[in-house]
Amino acid sequence: MNDMAQTKPYGSWLSPIDAALAAAHDGSPAFVGFVGDEAWWTEPRPTEGGRRALVRRRAGGREEPVLPAPWNVRNRVIEYGGRPWAAAARPGDPRGPLLVFADYADQRLYAYEPDVPEAEPRPLTPLSGVGGGLRWADPRVHLDRGEVWCVLEEFTGEGPTDVRRVVAAVPLDGSAAEDRAAVRELSDGRHRFVTGPRLSPDGAKTAWLGWDHPRMPWDGTELMVADVRADGTFDGARVFAGGPEESIVQADWAPDGRLLFVSDRTGWWNLYRAAPDGAAVALCPREEEFGGPLWQLGLSWFAPLESGLIAVVHGTGATALGILDPETGEVVDAAGPWSEWSASLAVSGTRVAGIAASPRSAYEVVELDTRTGRARVIGAAHDDPVDPTYYPEPQIRTFLGPAGREIHAHIYPPHHPGHIAPGDELPPYVVWAHGGPTSRAPLVLDLAIAYFTSRGIGVAEVNYGGSTGYGRAYRDRLREQWGVVDVEDCAAVALALADEGTADRARLAIRGGSAGGWTTAASLTTTDVYACGTILYPVLDLGSWQDGETHDFESRYLETLVGPYAEVPGRYEERSPARHAERITAPFLLLQGLDDVICPPAQCERLLERMERRGVPHAYIAFEGEGHGFRRADTMIRVLEAELSLYAQVFRLEPAGGTPTLELAK
Template sequence: MSHAPYGSWPSPIDAALVAAHDGRPEALGAVGDEVWWTAPRPAEGGRRALLRLRPDARSPEVVLPPPWNVRNSVHEYGGQPWAGVARGEGGPLVVFTDFGDQRLYAVEPDAPGGAAPRPLTPLSPVGAGLRWCDPVLLPERGEVWCVLEEFTGPNPTDLRRLLAAVPLDGSAAEDRSAVRELTDDRRRFVTGPRLAPDGRRVAWLAWDHPGMPWEGTEVLLADLDQAGRLGAPRTLLGGPDESVAQVEWAPDGALLALTDRAGWWQPHRVDPETGEAVNLCPREEEFADALWKVGARWLAPLPHGTLAVLHGTGDLRLGVLDPASGELADVPGPWTEWWPALAVRGQRVVGIAAGPTRHYEVVALDTVTGHCRVLAEHHRDPVDPGYLPAPEARVFTGPDGREVHAQVYPPRHPDHPGPAETAPPFVVWAHGGPTGRAPLVLDLEIAYFTSRGIGVAEVNYGGSTGYGRAYRERLRGRWGVVDVEDCATVARALVAEGSAAAGRLAIRGGSAGGYTTAASLSAAETADLYAAGTISYPLLDLAGWTADGTHDFESRYLESLLGPLAEVPERYRERSPVHRAERITAPFVLLQGLDDPICRPEQAERLLAAVAGRGVPHAYLTFEGEGHGFRRAATIERALEAELALYAHAFGFARADLKPLDLAAGRERW
């Protein structure tokens, strides 16, 4: 055993290995007896491939070759990008959105000669065009119903959203007028339609500015006539202070809703006539999460009356709920975190699951036998497990005695325990959102640092999901305060208990986490706490991140996080890192995608201008073709290597394998 300095340990987990394993399977669904999903392909330009697993196959097939990219940009974060149905002859019919042009396509992969995808929707010359998500295939009507996001002008807020029916015969591929509008556009945001089992009603979710879906949504219900026309919708459930995250129909015609009316997202049975809601499992746990992507599915009805649900406090595990008794039975296995993409076929539930020692896999539960097995995306340790971290979920005490949740990943290496009687450096990770959370799952990006002797602490600061509405609302009006304090609480506690070295702390984050990082480096109370910071695709000038300064979905998000700009303009200025950059003394790396429509490069440029000439060591790396978050292998590799080089400078360790990084206001364009 060698007591080499922290940070200098050799590791088989290099940046290329991290990039190759970046991302997770998503958008899982059943097509007849087959399971389909999308999977990341960092080495193929960061596209998402569409995969299918036949009932007796040992491995999945890639349905569409490069450059097909099964994603969309609805809300800029995207929504459910595909749907499919099994047919008696000719194999499945599948519709999907392609990221390249945002059009909706149909494909029949088993057709003779492997028919190429054919477009169903047109291009638009206006603004960012026509976008589609959360489709429902109705071949008996000759249509696919979905959410339409249509730009009406050049600005990011010049748009309308509604439910629309697209003909499957391709007649709308060059003719926008052939798209049938099912609803009007009076509601700013809508989710995809959910048809009742008898085909006579349709339910969906809606909300409006300035609310976000985790603050307040409504369940809308409309009658459906034989011609496929929707009647006037009525609000059945929800409101500005009640968030309904998902709505589904039970086989018996009752409506199921995941609502937080009792302070937690919990499953309710709703009478479609009266709106009377009965809580099916009043545990103080979350059965849903923030609705960042339209089409997320935390609940799925089973044919025998029980419900497959995801639930937990700080995590989401799969269970089967008996709505009559309220009994909830968790599935066996090592999976402690399930992605909201449940699919049901007969008595089988299929989902995407991970755990502290396993990456995300496609897992099937037989509800009759209770047996779980991995179907695809099997976990295989990419290196000796001795190099992988052994995390611990912790609860710290913050200001005013409040709880602060975090996951702590101490350094770990099979041959290097670290120098005797010394503590390692630590990096505090602030997640994005900020209404979101960091799940406790195996992440090679974390292992990249812990296997080299640098600890990581992921902080689920006040405002995070997973711990009830009250915890989530701690951030209302206090963004830039609570999140900064909670990250500092964890950092200081780790130092006080001897787990982390004083003076050798850093902080990093992307998007809203990038803001928290920059805010922490520029706050009077915490500017001296951190020796370095990694700021990725951030927002830094808060007043400039409103209205057309960002995308429509979050253009009024700050009204809850800070307050209305017209009422508290001083708050926007005081909490903007660009307006207090004189306090920043720690070296930092700024990472930015040049095609980011959410946190645009101009935000990063404003911070660079504010620190120019002040002697603060920093580097600015930009990446062409990258948006909000990095998907391409080369980008992920360079970003990681730059971050490690920053920590080597700040923490004072040497490595022979470090790639050069110019911290004298250096700029790199990739």
């Protein structure tokens, strides 16, 4: 701390981290892959309408976009999307690599040759006017077959659940661009949900995952294996592993042709290899996670190397990149400052590419050379936009909740290199409830958190019961307890911070988006812990979800989170914040995208109708062109500034530098 630090009240510290800076650095790279010797990946462009750009790293180290704006490399399969691109290097071909990608605007697959002068993307798949149309994800290019194999999501009616999904083959010659019949369906449609197929090295077998309602992929999936005939059709599709109570989240083939997969059959997602007799052997049995929740198709927690070693993302509550020797079970972790690795790995020869971050750096593309053990940043490099002394200094904490259960959290105290607060003042704190809810908050640099901590407002990220990263038993704490355990755990952390003198009991807030928005709203209706709350694109009415007011992927999610509706309809009514607006007495800010098909605006509107003339200060801001999760810089700027204004008014703070005042209705 600077010896010349000025003493100023919490919430009044002048920070160089403004909302525009935080918005410009929102999001992270994703879906890394090798194309020949080049690493390619997608990355966000908040200032370009929130599109996802596809970027390549040239041999000389230069990064450049593969496609110009407005191409948006992103798909909407299961609404959360999945891997949106694949490419074949075509060594020796003067045309260079062949890229296949999905464009967000029309969801079609396109083929593109970026090294061919004047080339333009050409469509490979047709449009459909039925429901949500045709969508494609998790592609693999098979030049020898003249096809790209992927997941096809096809709407059969106008309703959000009028949809089917199959493994499909799309011809690369463009013959299916106007002809749906030219797309070959490879799987038999037995599963409601599937992942993209992985072809064995000899081309004789293929593997993919499938599951059905009401299970989510972290509840139970089946690993399917089929023979591949000479004509490219599948034969003898059979369940190799998995079931209703076993979650398999990734499968692929080792170079020697043996099948690898990640399963939680022991209560932890571990990596297995199929033995010749069909039995599966754990390669590194540990009470650690070598996998995670399959929220997007095409996530990868492991990648087999030609040497027989396997690159793995693993850990408990945090993740590391390791190199696993499947013969000994030993894992050697990559050295470096990174403490969190995404489920996105790619390999080429002895090289491994991944996406990593730390509490002092945002997500960046990192390459590990397994020969030397050296890891280096090769893309989307973190570049401090401000003096890093303004970054928060997080603490990894474990708290005790009801019945003595452990609750994991990250605590970000207020921090500023030039300011301290008066000795007799305790800081305001905002509890951040992550989305999912089957997910977790990673311990990484987030300038949206720094926006608050550098002004003198603390943040507590709570990985409440139900979060991933701590084994299946921790995850299952939320079964039929959504709106109870998450609310209790967040409150327990907030009150513990107040009881120990870390936070001001009178100045506690809660905020969250999606499922975190639900936890925030449920907390305001069932507890008196918080002085206010910020609710982003939330779930508010469980009954409406049951009645089809959401998308297909999560349409039966509540059967595990709340219980079967036919058996416990009262539970749906009792827990829904929208049905109990009269219980909300604390001011709140409600933020919603008007194009959100996962948590539609209608839920917010029903809550607001019940809040009219109740005298509770609140504000509602709806954003045109935004869906589930905000992507545009101007949206994110307004969101952060509105949130800060809410806390300033409720906590009686005086933010330095000027912040637009949020008008609160009553």
